[in-house]
Amino acid sequence: MPFSKLGLSKNLLLSIKKSGFTDPTPIQEKVIPLVLNRDDVIAKAQTGSGKSASFVLPILELLSREEYEGKAKIKVLVLTPTRELTLQIVEAFNTFGADLPKKPKVVGVIGGESIGDQLFAIQKGCDVLVATSGRFVDILSKKQMNLSYVEFFVLDEADKMLDLGFAEELDQILVELPQKRHNLLFSATYPPKMQEIASRITQNPTMVSIEHEEPTVQNITQRVIEVNPENRAPLLRHLLSTENWESVLVFMSGKRAADNIAAKFRKHGFKAESFHGDLHQEDRNYTLDSFKKKEFNILFATDLVARGLDINDITCVINFDLPRSPADYIHRIGRTARAGKKGIAISFIGHEDAQHFRLIEKRSGIKLQREQIEGFELTGEPIKKEKGPAPVKGKGKSKKDKAREKALKEQK
Structure with a gap:
């Protein structure tokens, strides 16, 4: 099915063509119509499957149909686990929205940059806010951001955010969002803890899985x-x-x-x-x-x-x-x-x-x-590991805590 059959406007189709895309990927073909119908979606798909465009395109389409005057208000909140993914989603919104009559104002929020400058950019007017989860929580704590107009709440690479302590931060984010909103959750894996997070975000989502494609x-x-x-x-x-x-x-x-x-x-x-x-x-x-x-x-x-x-x-x-x-x-x-x-x-x-x-x-x-490659063959024998004393419960940080701290440091 070509993009022209998915319900997107001529302006978006023009941007898609300029970007060199011809046919939608399987996840785009399934998710775009659901988002245009304003359904909540939980999508499971491997990396490289085109997940970002599957929500960026229909959200841009729906935003283009709305008319409003005055300063832009945050209508789309996208959270990601890394700076690079955040910047790529910002670029996707800007690229695909380039030919729309009214281009959305997109702000990217990541660690390593001035939090004051980022707040100022948001307060000047912002339709789409894309942020790493860690930096977003930092800004949220400043109590200087209005999220009451959010229509779309998107979590991209949600399973990776679990490694960064996102489950503990979710409640303080949800309390600031309007209860009536559309939720889109994308993840490459779906562990049990992800099911618990999904149930806190949305009650009746449409499930999409293309893992059999790979x-x-x-x-x-x-x-x-x-x-x-x-x-x-x-x-x-x-x-x-x-x-x-x-x-x-x-x-x-x-x-x-x-x-x-x-x-x-x-x-x-x-x-x-x-x-x-x-x-x-x-x-x-x-x-x-x-x-x-x-x-x-x-x-x-x-x-x-x-x-x-x-x-x-x-x-x-x-x-x-x-x-x-x-x-x-x-x-x-x-x-x-x-x-x-x-x-x-x-x-x-x-x-x-x-x-x-x-x-x-x-x-x-x-x-x-x-x-084995000639000249670089594996030599020696495996070393037999001796069991050491059992760890004392409560002493020192667990491997999970250490991994989370390391991931958080890299993200910020």
Whole structure:
């Protein structure tokens, strides 16, 4: 079904055509008519499926039909887990709304920038507010923002927001929103806690799921290479020198590791940069923009870019370090094979990673053959771990608390 059959105006269809889109993705085809009908929607779809446009387009259509005078009031609130996804949704509203007779005023709110300037931008007049959940709660606490006119409440990548303590913040957000509103919740996974959050937001939603499609994963050639930790960097240099990969995204376990290895690869003559939450927002924007423009072709990054990175030409994703959460494996490899293209995803594992990768395979519903590269073969034997004393309950922070604190710091 083409976009012209989905009930969108000629002005929006013109913007869609200018943006290079021809036919809607499965989630867009299902969700756009529901939003135009003002139904509440809970949609489950993998990353790279076109979720953002599925709500941006119909919301713009409905806003364009409304007539109002005076200063713009917040009618759309979109919350996301990361700065990059926030900025991309802002760009989507501006791009698709460019040909509307009355362009909506869109404000993006993220950490790393002046909260005073952001409040001023909102108070000058704002139709659409897109924000990271953490910064939005900070602004909400100032009690200087009127949310009583909100018609659409959107949560994008809602499952990722759960990792950032969003469940605890939700009540203070909902109390500021009008009870009569339209709710749209998008998530790549739907754990039990997500069901509880969904029930607090909406009582009678239309459920949409396209997980059986999974076009991005089907277009990805997944490989597992066994290698000792000290040989991962030499192996990666070997692969980069022998394979014809135009654009490579390499996932690292931490910020310092990403910086260090990017610097080492530059010394070896590779065009490489690092990306993580400690970079200033201006540097984050510049790095991603340069990567998109192919000014360099290797990006070493943390899981900050596992979701919400809108780059269609990543040839290969490398799991230099495995993700902590098995669920993040699919999000990582979903950075390649976008927009109908094919891609490659390679994971490096050693003896110490073998059990964890088996868990990733089980949770992801895959079984991959191990391989070794001549000159970089895995050596040695697995180290048998001895059980230590049982942890004392109540002593120190849990792994979940530490992970949440780390995620919050990267988001802000």
